[in-house]
Amino acid sequence: MNVFPAVEFDVTTANEAGTLIYWQRKEEQSLEVREDSVFRWLLLDGVVQSVLRHTAPDELCLPHQQILQALLPAHAEQVLHLGLGGGDFLRWLHHRYPGVQQTAIDLNQQVIHLYQRFFQQAEQPQLHTQDAFVWLSNARQQYDLILIDLFSDDGSPAPLFQAETYQQLQKNMTAEGKVIVNLLPRTEQEWQRVQQLLAHCGEVRSVQIAGYRNYLLWTEPKQSPRPVTT
Secondary structure, X not given: OOOOOOOOOOHHHOOOOOEEEEEEEEOOEEEEEEEOOOEEEEEEOOEEEEEEEOOEOOOOOOHHHHHHHHHOOOOOOEEEEEOOOOOHHHHHHHHHOOOOXXXXXXXXXXXXXXXXXXXXXXXXXEEEEOOHHHHHHHOOOOEEEEEEOOXXXXXXXXXXXXXXXXHHHHHOEEEEEEEEEEEOOOOHHHHHHHHHHHHHHOEEEEEEOOOXXXXXXXXXXXXXXXXXXX
């Protein structure tokens, strides 16, 4: 019996490949959903946001996602997603953490609609149409995992470079909670700024995705100092 390796999604041809099954342009922003026999994907202004494999909808198909999955905690009961896209991690975490409660915030109501129409599977998250940082400033729930995947124009939004955001994140984390940021910095200084600010939330680690501008930054729980014996 021959076993063929799974086909990988090609982001370089995503704007032209497959069949266009949805398109909308509103206020200089375009949204597209395309699919072929293997994948369905969401593009925002020509940039791939999410990919679903028809035969394995909970699989993570994009390079940064495949790295990010190795960073996730062994267990989580409450997960917050700042940024939705096509809900790739909503689908995946639904299977990784049985019984998990997931909340997703996105400013774009049409993105939420497209997720529900074309990408949602068995997961049943709480969905909120609101500016993620405004929502965060009013949040009282604590989370085991906070995933931040937000973009503005050609980079990451301004609040990701402000100390108040990370002070609020710290309040919304459980004691062993973890924050993961998918960052698209315009300059090295922006990356360094987020790395510095994220230290409010734990010990910071980061990695650049090979071949992409993206950096993944994440926290590990701060280690308590060992007692000194004499």
